[in-house]
Amino acid sequence: MKFLHLSTLPGDPHIAYRQNTLFIEQVGASAVAEAFGTPTYVYSRGAIEAAARQYAEAAAHDTVRVALRYAVKANSNLAVLQLLARLGWGFDIVSGGELQRVLAAGGQAGKVVFSGVGKTAAEMRLALDAGVDCFNVESPNELALLDRVAAERGKTARVALRVNPDVDAGTHPYISTGLKTNKFGIAQEQAVDLAVRIALLPHVQLVGIACHIGSQITTVEPYLDALDKVLDLVEAMERKGARIEHIDLGGGLGIRYSDETPPTAQQWLQPLLARIAARGFGHRTVMVEPGRSVVGNAGVLLTRTLFVKSTPAKHFAVVDAGMNDLIRPALYHAEQAVVTVQRRDGAPRRYDIVGPVCESADWLARDRALVLDEGDLLAVLSSGAYGMVMASNYNSRGRPAEVLIDGNEMTLLRPRETAEQLYASERLLP
Ligand code: LLP
DSSP states (O other): OTTSSOSSOSSOTTEEEETTEEEETTEEHHHHHHHHOSSEEEEEHHHHHHHHHHHHHHTOOSSOEEEEEEEGGGOOOHHHHHHHHHTTOEEEESSHHHHHHHHHTTOOGGGEEEOOSOOOHHHHHHHHHHTOSEEEEOSHHHHHHHHHHHHHHTOOEEEEEEEEOOOOOOSOGGGBOOSTTSSOSEEHHHHHHHHHHHTTOTTEEEEEEEOOOBSSBOOSHHHHHHHHHHHHHHHHHHHTTOOOOEEEOOOOBOOOSSSOOOOOHHHHHHHHHHHHHHTTOTTSEEEEOOOHHHHGGGEEEEEEEEEEEEOSSOEEEEESOOTTTOOHHHHHOOOOOEEESBOOOSOOEEEEEEOSSSSTTOEEEEEEEEOOOTTOEEEESSOSSSSGGGOOOGGGOOOOEEEEEETTEEEEEEOOOOHHHHHTTOOOOO
16 A cells, blocks of 8 residues: 555655644644645745755766756746745746746846747747846757847847757656657757857857756666767767857756655766766856756645545545646646645545546545545645646636745745636626
């Protein structure tokens, strides 16, 4: 039976049981539910900062300079971005909206890299005017558009070519991005030509090379494979006169949701930096764009059990969080640990933990052994990344509140959405 007697919870030590009650730092999870209701995303400031610090330590190297660029898409709450900006992090964005969030949170545009396969001219304009550091370009036509937009703004855009290294990251097909059948990146066969052609475009300047092979990757090997291919391309590009200042390795480092054993930031980064130095590229800057591994284990989704429902086939715990609040189980069959906030004695039963949304895909966990009663609070662990950012208003459900715990203090980062807010900008017919 999964997750029955977890002495240590998968995830971060800032989220742990004390005398059979789940705490986030010094605050009992039930106190959060009492103050702000459920469903609510709860983040530990200490856990986010600890993960960020581990990256800073992992980035230390004699000759390679590492630039940390948090992938905003994982959790774009302004306060989360603010914490990381204060620690000196830059940001990896994939939309104009994310850029606006970064700037609103006090991030520096000069430390922003703009990724994404489908940037619009309007987004390019916004990013050029803000002064982002670099555009990670994914196709010749995108490059041509960027050149035109930069000309119109009287600027020169700094560009990295995102190449597709065609490696299998061994992760879920929906979150694997570095295979040649994926839509992402420029094929290796085309990358060198394009690097040469950039010189003909007056308003873009090639400064880097980038790749990103997928997400929730739990071994270093695919990264080393990708890195070797990227370095081969750097060599080929530089033989033709290009000058590559930085190598962006993307994000993707996995976290422990249940029994995974992903490398630490140190175990991930150091072999890559060593390979870069060993191959004679030690004087470059290396960028990394981690998202999940910075915030994933720092958050839980708190939800309350509405009903326990037993059919001849199954026991269901119907809870007040649904697929609209946390879509990862429905979309990727993701298995996140679910625990009761209050641990109590009794014979566990196996539950499917399901939400109120009218879809059979509306489940948060399946076949979990729990001692559970109606009214009990549950916590879906490791929900700090790709949780709230992927939440929707399906079934006209307001999205959850978000709360940050810092020691014994709770701060409401975003109140629960109300129904009125959901239709506030809609218009009735005359
Ligand atoms: N850089 C680029 C260009 C990316 O596309 C991504 C994630 C990242 C960095 C950050 O990757 P991370 O370190 O967070 O793995 N919604 C999915 C994950 C999608 C990831 C998309 N790209 C999930 O819930 O598993």
